[in-house]
Amino acid sequence: MFVDEARTFARKMSRSLRPTVGEREAPMPPGDGVLGHARVFRDDPLNTFARWCATYKTAASLRVPGANFVMVFHPDGVRHVLQTNAKAYSKQTRGFEKMRLFLGNGLVTSEGDFWKRQRRIAAPAFHRHRIEGFAATMTRATNDMLARWHPSDEPIDVDRAMMTLTMRIASETLLGKDLSGEADVVGDALSFLTLNTNARIIRLVDVPLAWPTPENRRFLHAVKTIDDVLWKLLAERRASPGGHHDLLEMLLEARDEETGEAMTDAQLRDEAVTIFAAGHETTSNALSWTFYLLAKHPEVAAKLYAEVDRALGDRTPTVADLAALPYTKCVVQESMRLYPPAWIIGRFPLEDDEVCGYRVSKGTQVLVSPWATHRHPDFWSDPEAFDPERFTPARSEGRAPFAYFPFGGGPRVCIGNQFAMMEAQLILAQVSQRFRLELSPGARVVPERGITLRPGPSLPMHLRPRHG
Numbered sequence: 001m002f003v004d005e006a007r008t009f010a011r012k013m014s015r016s017l018r019p020t021v022g023e024r025e026a027p028m029p030p031g032d033g034v035l036g037h038a039r040v041f042r043d044d045p046l047n048t049f050a051r052w053c054a055t056y057k058t059a060a061s062l063r064v065p066g067a068n069f070v071m072v073f074h075p076d077g078v079r080h081v082l083q084t085n086a087k088a089y090s091k092q093t094r095g096f097e098k099m100r101l102f103l104g105n106g107l108v109t110s111e112g113d114f115w116k117r118q119r120r121i122a123a124p125a126f127h128r129h130r131i132e133g134f135a136a137t138m139t140r141a142t143n144d145m146l147a148r149w150h151p152s153d154e155p156i157d158v159d160r161a162m163m164t165l166t167m168r169i170a171s172e173t174l175l176g177k178d179l180s181g182e183a184d185v186v187g188d189a190l191s192f193l194t195l196n197t198n199a200r201i202i203r204l205v206d207v208p209l210a211w212p213t214p215e216n217r218r219f220l221h222a223v224k225t226i227d228d229v230l231w232k233l234l235a236e237r238r239a240s241p242g243g244h245h246d247l248l249e250m251l252l253e254a255r256d257e258e259t260g261e262a263m264t265d266a267q268l269r270d271e272a273v274t275i276f277a278a279g280h281e282t283t284s285n286a287l288s289w290t291f292y293l294l295a296k297h298p299e300v301a302a303k304l305y306a307e308v309d310r311a312l313g314d315r316t317p318t319v320a321d322l323a324a325l326p327y328t329k330c331v332v333q334e335s336m337r338l339y340p341p342a343w344i345i346g347r348f349p350l351e352d353d354e355v356c357g358y359r360v361s362k363g364t365q366v367l368v369s370p371w372a373t374h375r376h377p378d379f380w381s382d383p384e385a386f387d388p389e390r391f392t393p394a395r396s397e398g399r400a401p402f403a404y405f406p407f408g409g410g411p412r413v414c415i416g417n418q419f420a421m422m423e424a425q426l427i428l429a430q431v432s433q434r435f436r437l438e439l440s441p442g443a444r445v446v447p448e449r450g451i452t453l454r455p456g457p458s459l460p461m462h463l464r465p466r467h468g
């Protein structure tokens with residue numbers, strides 16, 4: 001009897017001395033005294049996060065003055081945060097607050113019941129069969145661009161060309177018109193807002209928007225530029241509804257399945273700016289990085305050209321051709337593994353949580369980074385190699401969910417992911433039918449971190465004709 005009690009007591013003691021799961025903090029990489037990891041965030045987050053991922057494998061604790069972070073690397077942890085326990089996390093990070101300054105209460109920057117309702121209303125507009133109706137707009141815009149492309153010894157800035165192209169596609173599919181006249185003005189306003197928002201996120205102290213500094217005035221002017229175009233368009237649509245085949249019309253006509261309610265003009269404005277902002281720059285970056293990688297890997301480019309020639313000849317592709325272009329899709333997927341346009345995603349836990357055995361306290365910001373996890377050495381062999389065949393069905397089989405998540409995941413997964421994949425596959429195939437893009441000798445291209453990951457400072461490439 002006494003022996004049994006002693007054993008029970010010893011068991012209890014050993015349990016209370018051992019930290020229970022969830023009491024352990026994720027390991028903290030060495031930092032810089034009071035600054036903690038502030039310099040890493042500012043100077044070299046990409047290489048450093050990838051190195052920490054290879055070292056710590058599951059998660060790491062980071063801190064900067066005034067904020068603590070847990071960065072989760074392991075796909076199981078990413079799945080927990082974005083999907084399994086998504087309801088315990090809010091998106092209200094610093095980045096979220098800054099993005100709201102111009103996106104308002106659109107899908108990316110709303111939460112709770114309001115977001116749920118907006119997503120429910122918008123979802124049908126993004127169904128595969130409706131999205132497929134936009135393929136002809138995409139290929140026509142690409143053909144127009146290619147008709148203006150001429151081989152020359154002068155390089156073109158492929159990044160700028162892709163921005164213009166995806167902007168045109170976004171405006172035609174979303175708003176039903178090519179904003180060519182206004183595209184530069186709207187495009188410049190949107191680029192400024194994106195870059196400036198990023199600067200506001202990174203800065204430790206940001207001047208409130210209400211203060212009339214030159215920067216704030218420019219910000220408000222850019223928002224007004226975009227709003228003027230959208231308000232005018234919404235008024236036109238309200239005056240003569242119907243007959244348009246674009247996302248705006250789908251959103252105007254959409255009714256909440258549960259309540260029968262439609263969106264107000266203010267909601268439509270926020271959703272339109274959001275879809276514009278979220279939809280064109282990300283896809284443009286994915287394409288720019290793809291052309292950059294193809295120039296660096298002629299053996300991959302040769303396989304791509306062979307597939308495109310076999311499947312299409314010199315015919316403009318349609319949706320029906322996509323199934324015959326599997327390698328083209330793998331190239332886009334692998335390019336987004338190495339250069340995920342949305343390279344980091346933040347969340348705030350609403351309550352204390354545990355991720356892969358580590359404590360995540362309420363008030364700590366959680367970061368997941370497709371850039372880092374897409375290089376996780378336990379899930380990707382030779383992670384830095386550009387190897388599109390990783391995405392063939394045979395080699396994808398058994399891959400951990402969330403080892404690859406360029407479009408996020410869980411309830412907040414990118415609503416435009418099918419749109420983006422279709423657009424990228426079509427544009428890549430069409431450009432490859434006619435041109436090989438060669439990186440300008442001496443060009444130094446590095447990833448520029450904004451809200452998205454962009455090749456910077458530009459992407460100068462020479463257009464070489466593929467045939468005769």
Ligand code: HEM
Binds near residue numbers: 279411412414415
């Ligand atoms: C290669 C292109 C794209 C990438 C890499 C991308 C990536 C992402 C990611 C990672 C998220 C989730 C963010 C989070 O969880 O916090 C997201 C959300 C979103 N994306 Fe995309 N995106 C792309 C293209 C598009 C396109 C073409 C559209 C629209 C036409 C779009 C519209 C949206 C919207 C509205 C959301 C918010 C969804 C919600 O929270 O309900 N995206 N995107």
